[in-house]
Amino acid sequence: MKAIEELTSFVEYTINELSVDFARSADIGIVLQVGDGIAKIYGLENVASGELLEFEDGTVGIAISLELSHVAAVLMGQGLNIKQGSFVKGTGKIAQISVGEELLGRVVDPLVNPIDGKGKIITKETRLIESPAPGIIARQSVCEPLQTGIISIDSMIPIGRGQRELIIGDRQTGKTSIALDTIINQKTEEVICVYVAIGQKESTVSEAANILQLKGCLDYTCIVSASASYPATLQYLAPYTGATIAEYFMYKGKSTLVVYDDLTKQAQAYRQMSLILRRPPGREAFPGDIFYLHSRLLERAAKLNAKLGGGSMTALPIVETEAGDVSAYIPTNVISITDGQIFLSKELFNSGIKPAIDVGISVSRVGSAAQTKGMKQVAGKLKLELAQFAELESFSQFSSDLDKATLKQLARGQRLRELLKQPQNSPKSVEEQIGLIYAGTNGYLDLLPLSKISFFAESFRTYISTKNLGYLELVKKEKKLSNESETLLKQAIETVLKEI
């Protein structure tokens, strides 16, 4: 600090000597110190917090800390050519990015520069990266479902458009897979998706982009990537860029989905920035405003009222835990901000239950209001049977002679659990999910060997989509299970069971 003060007085002295007034002019400054993605600047007297700065070598920075003696700015690039004494210009613009339809199908960095080699992106509009969340009047409560295509989520932990649902779990438990499957399922739902990859390997991001391309889902998706090799400042900025892109479409009346993969890495990048800025560290060395970092991001998810076009932004933040510890700092913070969480368990994953969703401790606080009637009709029973099964299973491990009713209930539970297993990249439609849960909870599968359950699910899908279209169409139209569609469904299940 002393060195900075000395340098400041030296610069001041030189400026006075030379009678050059540039440091006192509205928007010119001189770099005092630069390193680790942060620059300390003297001058820039009229700069605003969050203003974009331009360095002599063309590097862009954002002023984030205005102090009496200097301004601290984060660099949005390597800034290798910035030297002590280089000039800095304030642009008068608060940090903003270009947005538009042109971003769909593209992979960009947090400053919306293309990184997919498909050429320049020319858009007409810009939006502030840090714009305030919609207020109370602008919103309406969550009323439309966001179908993930994953049977255990759509039935028991339903997500509504405009909701914020956390996906939390240890590393390698299938977090990214759930998010990507949800994006794939939006192909028929007309939801625009933004996938934000923070601090990931470039190979992982390119794999995700390839899957989306292969499934024909890139046309309605934009990928924002700040991979592990990017400066911490860009990793910190990436989620806000993603939210800004989604917001553009939301205010145009569209439904959007934004995935932040993952916020743990963003928090770590922010911690790095804060420590370099010498802000006081708190719990786990995170700075004091770490909660605000995530709350202001996730508050931007909303379901707008009809006057504003009825658009929505659904957020699926991802947080990584260590050894399933949800009481660490970042997990507890994000759990308290979001409207529920999908908890992925390493034990379930290792025992072959994939997706490894622990239904017992996963919740969705607002989504059930948006669940379709048909799904509600079958999901209640499923939840109950699974809860009873979980209790019974742990009990029955220790006893050898079980009565008939218990054995029956165990068999039912095992079949339901088998039914909820789902491979990657194979989302199921709501109608198909209703049919499968109906078959499981009404005992149609009780006598079927466990190994044949997945085969039944496959055959059922083919049957209702090729031979028995009546059921599919009726449920799609009525959005519930009426007497008529129930008869058709029973008939379909019985035929499929006979055939396999």
Ligand code: ATP
């Ligand atoms: P990381 O912590 O590295 O980000 P992650 O939690 O995002 O990992 P994924 O990358 O989605 O996990 O998945 C981990 C592995 O599990 C991958 O190899 C993936 O193929 C596999 N996997 C995920 N979901 C399923 C599934 N439903 N069925 C079969 N395999 C799956």
Ligand code: MG
């Ligand atoms: Mg992942």
